[in-house]
Amino acid sequence: MTSQSEERSGLSSPRSKITPEREHELYEAVLDLLREGGYEALTMEGVAARTRCGKSTLYRQWGSKPQLVAAALRAQRCVRFSGIDTGSLAGDLREAARAGAERGDRDSLLVQALAHAVLQDEDLRQALREALIHPEISMVDSMLDRAEERGEISAGHPAREFVAAQIFGVLRVRPVLEGRRPHPAEDTAYLQRFVDVCILPALGLEAPAEAAAAGGS
């Protein structure tokens, strides 16, 4: 277990005092503090106080604030999108829309907290991509691969390139455009309508009948 946690944080110092469970708690606290106050306001003192962990331990184990934040992000590479496989691209994308909208507020608070810091710190930028972006892109990619294999869409369809950017772009930009916080239920309905009336038609598909009926009622 020790070697695993060393690997995750990218450091080689021994960390005999920190169990994987404790490490998980620490990382969750770091992400919560980020969501609450943003990156600039986060301090090692604040993390130490929230987690009742010695500041010297934090510095010894993680080296610096950006390294601690990057480790916390990498540790939460999550499985929220795995397991979606409804048998049709329409069904998969509507499920992805729901999963994205349900995570929306927590994820977009993190993206907003780190938006400026990642411009100055390459490692933080990479860590944010691994935590939030890569899982989204690879989920959508495998949905599109399966749709090609089933013959639902033609191989190399020109609209394919934009599907992930469309779903996550529209999801992330909606609160900005409408001037409000993300809202899982409303955002799910909005994104699923978006899948039906924009993404599927651009790929040459029609929305499933039950979705169209639900949208029209």
Next chain:
Amino acid sequence: MTSQSEERSGLSSPRSKITPEREHELYEAVLDLLREGGYEALTMEGVAARTRCGKSTLYRQWGSKPQLVAAALRAQRCVRFSGIDTGSLAGDLREAARAGAERGDRDSLLVQALAHAVLQDEDLRQALREALIHPEISMVDSMLDRAEERGEISAGHPAREFVAAQIFGVLRVRPVLEGRRPHPAEDTAYLQRFVDVCILPALGLEAPAEAAAAGGS
């Protein structure tokens, strides 16, 4: 002129010492400082040093840092999208994509600098919307209105609701997805291809022949 600048900042105190030109310079400096270092790092001292303006003058005229930033944002409500009217929706949207991509880096640095602060400050959030979001939405709305009048798209087309969110969502999310800074020329080509293969087909339109030929070559 004085009454106009008072109105813009929302304050009623006289500001006999500040000419509109000087005010414009101050606002530009505030926005540059925001882009360079983010919102948290911006201080009234920093603005005073950059602009060679007394700190007491800044506080007297604008009251506080968030009020100064909001005034600077409101003053730059810009006309970057006005005047686009190519005679077809395809042409208008491709021009909008170019205009958005050309402003991309400057605008997205501001959005990123303010991303977390606007969650805590309603007035800042409103000011950011007025500066960046309202002009984009109303530009796209008038393009779609004209397309309806010309009969290019049917009135109340279900995909219409998503056009602005698609263009600006994809524009803003692309650097995040691809892990790099905005790039005007590449982003223009990418967004214009997106207009051709996703937005127009979802509205039931085909990309103009010259655009399709350019994309295929």
